[in-house]
Amino acid sequence: MxxxxxxxxxxxxxxxxxxxxxxxxxxxxxxxxxxxxxxxxxxxxxxxxxxxxxxxxxxxxxxxxxxxxxxxxxxxxxxxxxxxxxxxxxxxxxxxxxxxxxxxxxxxxxxxxxxxxxxPEGLRRTVHLTGSARGRGVLALADGEALPLGTRTAQVMTADGQLVLVSGHEPLDSPEAGRIEVVVSTFGLGDDAFAEVRDDWTQRWAALAREAVVTVA
Known part of the structure; x- marks a missing residue:
């Protein structure tokens, strides 16, 4: 080697x-x-x-x-x-x-x-998700049209204006599960609205990914 x-x-x-x-x-x-x-x-x-x-x-x-x-x-x-x-x-x-x-x-x-x-107007607040999953499943979870940014990273715009970036250690079209990171960017949300976004993504992520972790400030 x-x-x-x-x-x-x-x-x-x-x-x-x-x-x-x-x-x-x-x-x-x-x-x-x-x-x-x-x-x-x-x-x-x-x-x-x-x-x-x-x-x-x-x-x-x-x-x-x-x-x-x-x-x-x-x-x-x-x-x-x-x-x-x-x-x-x-x-x-x-x-x-x-x-x-x-x-x-x-x-x-x-x-x-x-x-x-x-x-976008207002301060950015994010939800950062990590865990092990298949890329295709994560892109489907984002519920929007995926724009590839290389083989391991893609961008999705959700219907309610969230920017979702999905990045995997494996190519996103691989049938094998691998470590995935997701950044969900929101702008101008108050505490209650952001809490709804955080809780929604936390629930969906826990159901999909192994060793799921959610990080917010």
């Missing part, structure tokens, strides 16, 4: 129907980052500060890089932009192997696109 000293490379690209300057602000300003990056948990603000402020080096044109040589860049004009998350990595690594960072960027950049294109 060949051992690789570096992780696999990735290049995750997301077009956004928003101007370059607005997108750059969204990836550099912590209050906006909180509206699309990751999911709610007690350490989210610290995570954003560490990744995008303390450890990031900003260069021109709009690019930020990290010590592992990975980088995030924004290109485009006043109307449309492209965001890329890139890691050079080891070219000999298996290109189809699961990589948590790669799939994470697929999820997060889709959440960024939703924020800037749909412009």
């Amino acid at each position: 060949t051992e690789h000293s570096e992780p696999k490379p990735y290049d995750v690209e997301q077009p956004v129907a928003a101007g370059r300057d607005e997108v750059w602000d969204a990836v550099t300003q912590p209050p906006v980052l909180r509206q699309w990056f990751g999911w709610d948990h007690d350490g989210l603000d610290h995570e954003i500060q560490q990744i995008f402020v303390d450890e990031a080096t900003l260069t021109s044109p709009e690019r930020m890089g990290w010590p592992d040589s990975s980088f995030l860049e924004v290109t485009g004009d006043d109307d449309r932009s492209t965001v890329r998350a890139v890691r050079i990595g080891d070219p000999a690594a298996d290109p189809v192997a699961f990589d948590a960072m790669e799939e994470g960027w697929r999820v997060f950049l889709a959440q960024l696109r939703f924020l800037l294109e749909e412009r």
Whole structure:
């Protein structure tokens, strides 16, 4: 077996129907980052500060890089932009192997696109689900048309405006169950309305996934 000293490379690209300057602000300003990056948990603000402020080096044109040589860049004009998350990595690594960072960027950049294109009102509140399940079953649970974002990640818009991102260690069309993460993003909900969303997803998730865990802030 060949051992690789570096992780696999990735290049995750997301077009956004928003101007370059607005997108750059969204990836550099912590209050906006909180509206699309990751999911709610007690350490989210610290995570954003560490990744995008303390450890990031900003260069021109709009690019930020990290010590592992990975980088995030924004290109485009006043109307449309492209965001890329890139890691050079080891070219000999298996290109189809699961990589948590790669799939994470697929999820997060889709959440960024939703924020800037749909412009939902109010603060984002999320439900984060983890467990073991088949991808097809999870996508059916989301109850909406799935938009593939690679083989392991997909986006679903529910009828009531929730953005659901599903990401699996196995390809989502695999007949085998594997670890799945789901981020449900809501905007502008009060405590009672959000509690209904949380409880609904908790019940459905417990019925579908093994080792089901639900995280909210």
